[in-house]
Amino acid sequence: MTITLNSKIPAGSINDKWNTYKEDAKLVAPGNKRKFKVIVVGSGLAGASAAATMAELGYQVDVFTFHDSPRRAHSIAAQGGINAAKNYQGDGDSVHRLFYDTIKGGDFRSREANVHRLAEVSVNIIDQMVAQGVPFAREYGGMLDNRSFGGAQVSRTFYARGQTGQQLLLGAYQQLARQIGLGNVRMFNRTELVDVVTIEGRCAGIVTRDLVNGEVVSHSAHAVVMATGGYGNVFYLSTNAMACNVTAAWRAHRKGAAFANPCYTQIHPTCIPQSDPTQSKLTLMSESLRNDGRVWVPQNPDETRSASQVPEAERDYILERLYPSYGNLAPRDISSRAAKRSVDSGRGVGPLKNGVYLDFSDAINRLGKDVVEERYGNLFQMYERIAGENPYDMPMRIYPATHYTMGGLWVDYELMTNIPGLYAAGEANFSDHGANRLGASALMQGLADGYFVLPYTIGNYLAPMLNKPIPGTDHPAFKEAEMAAQTRYQGYVDIKGTRSPDYFHREVGRIIWDYCGMERTQQGLEKALSELPALYEEFQKDLRVTGDAESMNQTLEKAGRVDDFFQLGMLMCRDALERDESCGGHFRAEYQTEEGEAMRDDEKFAHVAAWEWTGDPTKSIRHKEELNFEAIHLATRSYK
Amino acid sequence: MSNHLKNLKLKIWRQSGPTDKGHFEDHIMPEISDEASFLEMLDVLNEGLIGENKLPVVFDHDCREGICGTCSLMINGQAHGPERSTATCQLHMRKFKSGDEIVIEPWRASAFPIIKDLMVDRSAFDRIIESGGFISANTGGAPDANLIPIPKSVADAAMDSAQCIGCGACVAACPNGAANLFTAAKIAHLNLLPQGQAERFKRTEAMVETMDEYFGSCTNHGECEAACPKEISIDVIALMNKDYRKSKFKNRKEISRS
Incomplete structure (x- = not known):
């Protein structure tokens, strides 16, 4: 099978495309919706909001999550906020500005029409979430409060203390719970997708595996939505939750869905640096902290005094110096590289010299400790618990870490992959953030996809299928996929080697981080591509999973996920190697300006790279979707 | 800067499934950095067990940032261990010292049956939310978000209770296995907000009655508040009781009218 990439962007001006689409889309009558079954995999912001909304409309919805409850999805950990072009502050914001900032933030590597739609529906999200009882921060007069985030010169970020993701996810979860209680959604907890079936x-x-008893079961449906998150855990250490994985998206890829721009990964500038070799994950400190915190390193690499003892003149406020107009709120990729260079030049701080300071002393002097505590209290507490230092007295130490993946399953304007009937929403798709995502835009995209895009576009696909039979789970294709899944999981148990899945995960993560992390080179990527297959072979021969495949076995779950990370890792490195330019989170050391900024090559690379699976992860085929910019001009991104 | 703890004696609950009787198993952790988190210490233990061809200890965990509510564990008899307002995943080994004996058990409550080892089934919490822990506002058609001003103090109070992470520590800490803090936190969050008024009494009645189907009764011990990693105040239980009492009269009136 060869892949056709038809983005299905509606005609007309950028302002009219979405309305035109909605007016032309086919509809399913209310009474007929119950005749359609839709499967949603994943219960994060995108999955829960899509499932709840489709159930409200009348579709039969089955939702699957590997968590013990849909409320655990990793959207819950987002701290800082959600963007929306409400212009409540009257500071000149508009749909166009949010659209432009997102395209520019993504370094001109995203699809205009999708991003414009995202900016348009952003305002509806805030209305919807307030109606559902999300307790966003308010001003004394009772109006909604806003803050600024990186890459924007307006205040358009809505927040609920440092727990915006939690409040939005719980809002979507509650809406989903209501539909479960009403019997409109069947919820499958502790159930993992192990294959996608195409006929x-x-x-x-899909085919799923019950994590409690290992049972492999098929589920047929008219359409399937993958809302399964990102693949940042390929790096082993990341800010992702421990269970985040690429398996669902990867299984879809292996069944023919194109995987787009895997090398676009985001390194978040403000995480707590690694302190210990046993460390299992890194913790993010919200970007909102950069509203009031100032990033600096000592000018002298041999500085030994504590932070407060270093006089003003001997500090280098790196972001304020390099990017005066955005200062400490420069976008994530740019801020991360500035921190990396400071540490690489030996000016890192902390016992391992692996961080930079994020200093609140000026904010505390200016605003008072109470105001700072009101804004960031829970983040300061979290920092103190992990790092054992009090950030009111000593600056935080921060360092970049993998946080988000812009790449993902290729989707068209309707969020459908190149497999008819298979959709991808939220972080699992590639569509809106180009080569770099702006802060507070992930929550926006997850909810936009789930609430305001999918429920419209899915009807357009389903309508012509009315009253036509669909293949049941007794179809041989389902039986084959079930057999393959059983063989795969039993296979991990049967290897009986000597190394745990975690051992291999750490090793694969180290290679990807070293060669396909914040800075990439041709030489490094080639090295990774020679080391990964060898390590993968070792994995297939020397893996050890104790226990069996018929009961709760977390080691076995991990084995399957690590297997898929290996294959994805190889594709990431190939994608990074083929993209001979620097853009956003993809920084190739060979392509930079004299000042060390990313240098794009719009002639050759103003396109999406969508990869086709061939059976061998090192031999995937690269397809292109050209990006046409009609509403905005390609420009060199500058935050100076 | 990091120091190492030596010779920790771990007593861990092992149970192969819901019907197994279960037992304590002793392990020695010869050395661990005080920078490691409690769960990272268990990761190290599990790596060792796999190395010895044994079954690793099963426990629930995910975000390791104290927000998803997946982790649990009774540590030396305390839900989420010795540090106040801290979930197990945020507890660090610097809270312990060399030679300590650490007893690790699953949540103990009949409404949370054990799945394996330290992992329990908390789906009874979902049943409570499904019965009324929401505002019925279908997608689309919501009015402008600033249409109804919400006083800051009200939004803040709602947020205080909305912070609940649904971990179940309140139930595990309660001698009666009651879920009043969990249920009341959600009721307080929604009942305080103007958007939550339409369903206020219906919600309260439905959630309290679903809670009673699964969980024990509250006798105001206050253990739940002490164990809560988000420091949710038991004041919310008083609010819930007040609204429940009102709802029993109000709902009766509405029913008689229909």
Whole structure:
């Protein structure tokens, strides 16, 4: 099968495309919606909001999560906020500005029409979430409060203390719970997707594995939505939750769905640096902290005094110096590289010299400790618990870490992958953030996809299928996929080697971080591509999973996920190697300006790279979707 | 800067499934950095067990940032261990010292049956939310978000209770296995907000009655508040009781009218 990439962007001016689409889309009558079954995999912001909304409309919805409850999805950990072009502050914001900032923030590597739609529906998200009882921060007069985030010169970020993701996810979860209680959604907890089934070119359903008893079961449906998050855990250490993985998206890829821009990964500038070799994950400190915190390193690499003893003249406020107009709120990729260079030049701080300071002393002097505590209290507490230092007295130490993946399953304007009937929403798709995502835009995209895009576009696909039979789970394709999944999981148990899945995960993560992390080179990527297959072979021969495949076995779950990370890792390195330019989170050391800024090559690379699976992860085929910019001009990104 | 703890004696609950009787298993942790988190210490233990061809200890965990509510564990008899307002995943080994004996058990409550080892089934919490822990506002058609001003103090109070992470520590700490803090936190969050008024009494009645189906009764011990990693105040339980009492009269009136 060869892949056709038809982005299905509606005609018309950028301002009219979405309305035109909605007016032309086919509809399913209310009474007929119950005749359609839709599967949603994942219960984060995108999955829960899509499932709840489709159930409200009348579709039969089955939702699957590997968590013990849909409320655990990793959207919950987002701290800082959600963007929306409400212009409540009257500071000149508009849909166009949010659209432009997002395209520019993504270094001109995203699809205009999708991003514009995202900016348009952003305002509806805030209305919807307030109606559902999300307790956003308010001013004394009772109006909604806003803060600024990186890459924007307006205040358009809505927040709920440092727990915006939690409040939004719980809002979506509650809406989903209501539909479960009403019997409109069947919820499958502790159930992991292990395969996607296609019959006659359409997505016919999925195969799942019950994590409690290992049972492998097929589910057929008219359409399937993958809302399964990102693949940042390929780096082993990241800010992602421990269970975040690429398996669902990867299984879809192996069944023919194109995987787009895997090398676009985001390194978040403000995480707590690694302190210990046993460390299992890194913790993010919200970007909102950069509203009031100042990033600096000592000018002298041999500085030994504590932070407060270093006089003003001997400090280098790196972001304020390099990017005066955005200062400490420069976008994530740019801020991360500035921190990396400071540490690489030996000016890192902390016992391992692996961080930079994020200093609140000026803010505390200016605003008072109470105001700072009101804004960031829970983040300061979290920092103190982990790092054992009090950030009111000593500056935080921070360092970049993998946080988000812009790449993902290729989708068209309708959020459908190239497999008819298979959709991808939220972080699992590639569509809106280009080569770099702006802060507070992930929550926006997850909810936009789930609430305001998918429920419209899915009807357009389903309508013509009315009253036509779909293949049941007794179809041989389902049986084959079930067999393959059983063999795969039993296979991990049967290797009986000597190394745990975690050992291999750490090793694969180290290679990807070293060669496909914040800075990439041709030489390094080639090295990674020679080391990864060898390590993968070792994994296949020397893996050890104790226990069996018929009961709760967390080691076995991990084995399957690490297997898929290996394959994805190889594709990431290939994608990074083929993209001979620097853009956003993809920084190739060979392509930079004299000042060390990313240098794009719009002639050759103003396109999406969408990869086709061939059976061998090192031999995937690269397809292109050209990006056409009609509403805005390609420009060199500058935050100076 | 990091120091190492030596010779920790771990007593860990092992149970192969819901019907197994279960037992304590002793392990020695010869050395661990005080920078490691409690769960990272268990990761190290599990790596060792796999190395010895044994079954690793099963426990629930995910975000390791204290927000998803997946982790649990009774540590030396305390839900989430010795540090106040801290979930197990945020507890660090610097709270312990060399030679300590650490007893690790699952949440103990009949409403949370054990799945394996330290992992329990908390789906009874979902049943409570499904019965009324929401505002019925279908997608689309919501009025402008600033249409109804919400006083800051009200939004803040709602946020205080909305912070609940649904971990179940309140139930595990309660001698009666009651879920009043969990249920009341959600009721307080929604009942305080203007958007939550339409369903206020219906919600309260439904959630309290679902809670009673699964969990024990509250006798105001206050253990739940002490164990809560988000420091949710038991004041919310008083609010819930007040609204429940009102709802029993109000709902009766509405029913008689229909």
